[in-house]
Amino acid sequence: ATYQSLEERLSQHRVVPEKTLKSHVSKVSMVFRKLPGVSASGMGLRLSQKFVFLLFLSGLVTLCFGALFFLPDSVRLKRIFLSKxxxxxxxxxxxxxxxxxxxxxxxxxxxxxxxxxxxxxxxxxxxxxxxxxxxxxxxxxxxxxxxxxxxxxxxxxxxxGATSDTFSYKKFKRCLLRPPLGTDDGKPSDPKTNERREKVKEMMKFAWDNYKRYAWGKNELQPLTRNGHIGNMFGGLRGASIIDSLDTLYIMGLVEEYNDAKDWVQTSLDLNSNGEASLFEVNIRYVGGLLSAYYLTGEELFKNKAVELGEKLLPAFNTPTGIPRGVINLGSGTSWSWGWASAGSSILAEFGTLHLEFVHLTELSGNPIYTEKVMNIRKLLNKIEKPHGLYPNFLSPVSGNWVQHHVSIGGLGDSFYEYLIKSYLMSDKTDDDAKKMYYSALEAIEANLVQKSPGGLTYMAEWRGGILDHKMGHLACFSGGMIGIGADDGAPEKRQHYLDLAAEITHTCHESYTPTKLGPEAFRFDSGAEATATRLSDRYYILRPEVIESYMYMWRLTHDPKYREWGWEAVQALEEHCRVESGFSGIRDVYTLTVSHDNMQQSFFLSETLKYLYLLFSDDDLLPLEDWVFNTEAHPLPIVRKSCLQDEATQDKTVSE
Structure with missing residues (x-):
């Protein structure tokens, strides 16, 4: 049709021989097939032919630019043409x-x-x-x-207001009362104590070296089979032992090992996982581990990773009450409750063990949403009725009501109470709401759960709708240290009472460490039993830290030498019964001297058990309690001194002006 139109227009303007006309048409046909040649040179064409060519070219350009802005894959071309x-x-x-x-x-x-x-x-x-x-x-x-x-x-x-618009690590360091690592890395002056500390350091290096050799990048080492274990708690995240070990390696001065761990975080820690993760475990191990590594070293890498991971946990709070569900898909943000939890409930120890880390996420990111989420949990707990002042372990994230009246200071409840007193201490003793909740809960615990055995041992029983179960779990043995660090901040007349109670509970837990000098998962005080596991299913020990944690706190509070002696007993027992050729392993029965190992070197053994032992044999100026609180995974987090940070910012502004 185009050729015919051209022929008609040419015939109207001049009479030319047919042979010449066909020659012109052939030339135009070549133009349509070889546009670049024509656009580069318009030579050899008459005026009317040039008009036709330009008309065609303008249409082609219009078509191309239309495609440029409407085709979905045109973004790179658009960047060529769009302005800077x-x-x-x-x-x-x-x-x-x-x-x-x-x-x-x-x-x-x-x-x-x-x-x-x-x-x-x-x-x-x-x-x-x-x-x-x-x-x-x-x-x-x-x-x-x-x-x-x-x-x-x-x-x-x-x-x-006038303060800096970003978190300043230098200002934070100036607000610490003492250097984090003390005057001489916490080295004790007593040669015997220092020798014991060096032994703990050797145990850490041995555990780490075998993890690196056989399970590098996996979550935990299986020392008997010499391979790595991934598990399903962390939703596809890897390297739990690496993250949990960062601060332990750093404070022990294991520089090469720490640098290997840091390099792995930088090159291999992939937060874009798409699996089912425990909100609680990811928070206390990964977020807590990254936060403490940042505060100890100032490495921006750790801060950025912690904030990025923290945001991935926020969708778990998307419930009618704001109480987070226990399991979250870190990729999609979908969350749900544990299948074994009563009526789709959330667990007190899980949603109650977020406050320390989330407050620091707000400090570092400047985003108030993290603090708002955990404060909303506080508001709901303050509002609902508590049976006898106690906090049951199961709460519906939909209705905001308790699901059943089971109360425990051990598993399912433990670290909720720990985070109340530590939130108060971490706030530089300004969080009065946390203080009030803690001491009210402690009074209810004393009135309803604290018991004395016929043999004179003080223990924490469990409460099931008004019926006491005279059982105490190994997990509940942290409470000796918890009550001890809170002794100074309650009513002045009760200070000694709380210190005595803390010492009695710690003593009871030490009594459970026999005959291997390692303690069972749970022990009972009924039918004549005194701090003894009466069920086969309670006799195992999985390298847990809670008893040693209380030793460390009680040493710092009282300097009674028995706590260091008890800690050394634990070191010797770990060496004798848990050390194997390629790492450390839990044991299946603490009452049998011919042990059977469970083939698992837990990441918390590196983060908590060995760290608390190292601190027990160090001077008090290594991570001093005046500046640091430990999360429930033993990751040290600094006390937030708002007034100091603001004063530092004001001084900096004055100097700059």
């Missing part, structure tokens, strides 16, 4: 202009549109096309980091 101003948010800033946190940030209007982490950010049309082009994962990560930056700047500037 329009594409600025996607350009990486020069290194010397990057945000102090090392995260990508945006400028101008895009930055002002980003919301807090709890809201979905506005996404440009170009960003949508980028996702369609296959860049969804990277785009999500950029948005995640940009949200964190924006929330940090916005929240900090509104909360602190």
């Amino acid at each position: 101003t329009e594409t600025q948010p996607h350009l990486k800033r020069p290194k010397d202009q990057e945000h102090p946190r090392g995260m990508a940030s945006v400028k101008g209007e895009t930055s002002t549109k980003l919301k807090s982490l709890s809201r979905k950010p506005s996404v440009s049309h170009e960003a949508t096309e980028e996702r369609l082009a296959g860049g969804k994962a990277q785009e999500d990560l950029t948005l995640l980091r940009s949200k964190t930056e924006s929330a940090s700047e916005k929240s900090t500037s509104s909360d602190h």
Whole structure:
């Protein structure tokens, strides 16, 4: 049709021989097939032919640009034609202009549109096309980091006025009362004590070296079979033993081992997992481990990873009450309750053991949402009725009511109470709500659960709807240390009473450590039993730290030498019964001297058991309690001195002016 139209127009303007006309048409046909040649040179064409060619070329250009802006895979071409101003948010800033946190940030209007982490950010049309082009994962990560930056700047500037708009590690260090590692890395002056400390350090190196040799990157070492164990608690996350060991390696001065762990975090810790994770375990081990590593070393890597992982836990709080569910898919954000939990309930020790880490996530990110989430839990617990002042272990995240009246200071309940007193201490003793909740709970525990055996042993029984079960779990043995560190902050006239109670409970737990000098998972005080496991299913020991934890706290509070002697008993027992050729293993029966091993070197053995033993044989200025609290996985977190940080910021501003 185009050729015919051309022929008609040519015939109207001049009479030419047919042979010549066909020659012109042939030339135009070649033009259509070889456009680049024509666009480069219009030579040899008459005026009318040039008009036709330009008409065709303009149509072709219009078609191309239409495709450029409407086809889904055109984003790269658009960047060629769009101005530099329009594409600025996607350009990486020069290194010397990057945000102090090392995260990508945006400028101008895009930055002002980003919301807090709890809201979905506005996404440009170009960003949508980028996702369609296959860049969804990277785009999500950029948005995640940009949200964190924006929330940090916005929240900090509104909360602190003239203070710096980012967390300052230097200011934090100046607000500590003492250096974290003491004057000489906590080395005791007594040669015997130092020798024992060096033995614990050797145990840590032995456990770590075998983990690295046989299970590197896996969650835990299986020392008998010399391979790694992944498990299903961490939702696809790897390296639990590495994260749990970071601070232990650092304070012990195992520099090469610490650097290996740090390098693994930098190159191999993948937070984009898509499995079923325990909210509780990921928080206390991974988030807690990364936070403590940052506060001890100042390495931005650990802070960035902790905040990134913290955001992945937030969807677990999307319930009618704000009480988080126990299991979360870290990829999709879907959460649900444990299948074994009564009526789809959440567990007191799990949703009650988030406060320390989440407050620090707010400190580092500047985003208040983390603190808001855990404070909402507090508000609900204060509002609902508590039987005899006690906190049952199961709570519905839908109705906000207790599901059944089972109370335990051991498993299912334990660290909820620990986090109340530690929240108060970590707030520089300004969190009066936590203080009130803790001492009210402790009074109810004393009135209803604390018992004295016929042999004079003080223990914590369990409560089942008003009926006492005279059983105490190994997990409940942390309570000696907990009551001890809270003794100074209750009623002055009760200080000695609390110290005595702490000492009695710690003594009871020591009595359960026999005949192997290692304690069972649970022990009873009925039918003539005194701190003894009467059931075969309770006789195992899985390298737990709780008894040794109380030894460490009681040593620091009283300096009674018996606690160091008891700790040395535990060291010798671990060496004799749990040390195998390629690591440390739990045992199946603490009452049998011919032991059977369970083939598992738990990550908390590296994080808690060996760390508490090392601190027990160190001077008190190694991680002094005036500056640090330990989360329930023994990761040290600093006391938050808001007034000091604000004073430091004011001084810095005055100097700069």
